Amino acid sequence: MTNHTVNDTPLSVHIFATSRCNLNCRHCFIEATSFSRNHKDLSSNAILNAVNIIHNISSKVDFEIEGGEIIMHPQFPDIIGGIDEEVFPNITITTNGTNSIDFAQMKLCGHKGSLRLRVSAEGHNEKIHNILRSSKLADAFQFVEQGSKTGVNTVIRTTLHSENIEYISEMISAYAAAGAREIQFLEFQQCGRGKQANNKHLVIDETAFKEAVNEFCSVAIPNDIQRMTLSLSSRRLKSLKSWNNHFFQSATNKMGCKDASLTFNWDGSISICPWEPHETVIADRWPDDLSSFVINKLESGKLFHECDFCSAFKFIRGENAK
Numbered sequence: 001m002t003n004h005t006v007n008d009t010p011l012s013v014h015i016f017a018t019s020r021c022n023l024n025c026r027h028c029f030i031e032a033t034s035f036s037r038n039h040k041d042l043s044s045n046a047i048l049n050a051v052n053i054i055h056n057i058s059s060k061v062d063f064e065i066e067g068g069e070i071i072m073h074p075q076f077p078d079i080i081g082g083i084d085e086e087v088f089p090n091i092t093i094t095t096n097g098t099n100s101i102d103f104a105q106m107k108l109c110g111h112k113g114s115l116r117l118r119v120s121a122e123g124h125n126e127k128i129h130n131i132l133r134s135s136k137l138a139d140a141f142q143f144v145e146q147g148s149k150t151g152v153n154t155v156i157r158t159t160l161h162s163e164n165i166e167y168i169s170e171m172i173s174a175y176a177a178a179g180a181r182e183i184q185f186l187e188f189q190q191c192g193r194g195k196q197a198n199n200k201h202l203v204i205d206e207t208a209f210k211e212a213v214n215e216f217c218s219v220a221i222p223n224d225i226q227r228m229t230l231s232l233s234s235r236r237l238k239s240l241k242s243w244n245n246h247f248f249q250s251a252t253n254k255m256g257c258k259d260a261s262l263t264f265n266w267d268g269s270i271s272i273c274p275w276e277p278h279e280t281v282i283a284d285r286w287p288d289d290l291s292s293f294v295i296n297k298l299e300s301g302k303l304f305h306e307c308d309f310c311s312a313f314k315f316i317r318g319e320n321a322k
């Protein structure tokens, strides 16, 4: 059994707050759908309690609060309004950018900075975007633009797959023009709905992967983009190492990321892996003493996790590359 200093342990917390979504994206790894009427939501109190308790446990915690589609959570304003301003810089809220919010009313910034508002977009034009999701790219871009105007730290996240990977430069330019401050690329994974047979061709082959890494590491960073990341799973590490040091040297910054991971699911269970929440359940229901539960799991090293889907390595570029 390994001992870890709990307060120094980087911890990545995912909160899947609601099963509600207005889309049915073909790659959705948590399999949210607009077809079900049997929705489940974590209450705003539960979410805020979890955030406060865990923030008091670890000084290096990142919270990713998402749905389904988080804006459709019936208590979304209470969730945002209840987050302590001290915690804002550690929070990322992820949305598909198709549901409007009142940016002027919503408390998205505090004296220590803004939370990160992350919008999913899957390409530089509607045709490429629609390969994965049926929404309008223009709506997502409008959402980002509104967020940026109100001083929110806006992020665009894209799932790279075999049919959009050749457009990395075009996507970066389009996202910068839409007002994004940060761009995140991650790789399509065959989990959740991504496992379906008609998605098999979306897996990125070795040649395209190599070209994409090269392009990401060499493309000029637009002026307003503060940070760009390309996250790769452990499946790619062998290839990266075999390419001598070329790609490692060309990245402005890079880091290994094998952080501890904790996932709160909308049905009240708690898991380790956000990509495989059903397979990695460590509690069927919320423990009475969440603080002791998390401390115990951290001290025993049980939350350290690596699978074929989680980010094991990130290329990071930009002025905020740390």
Ligand code: SF4
Binding pocket: 021, 022, 023, 024, 025, 027, 028, 029, 030, 031, 032, 033, 067, 068, 069, 096, 133
């Ligand atoms: S990927 Fe996001 S927007 Fe698409 S169905 Fe899943 S939760 Fe909804």
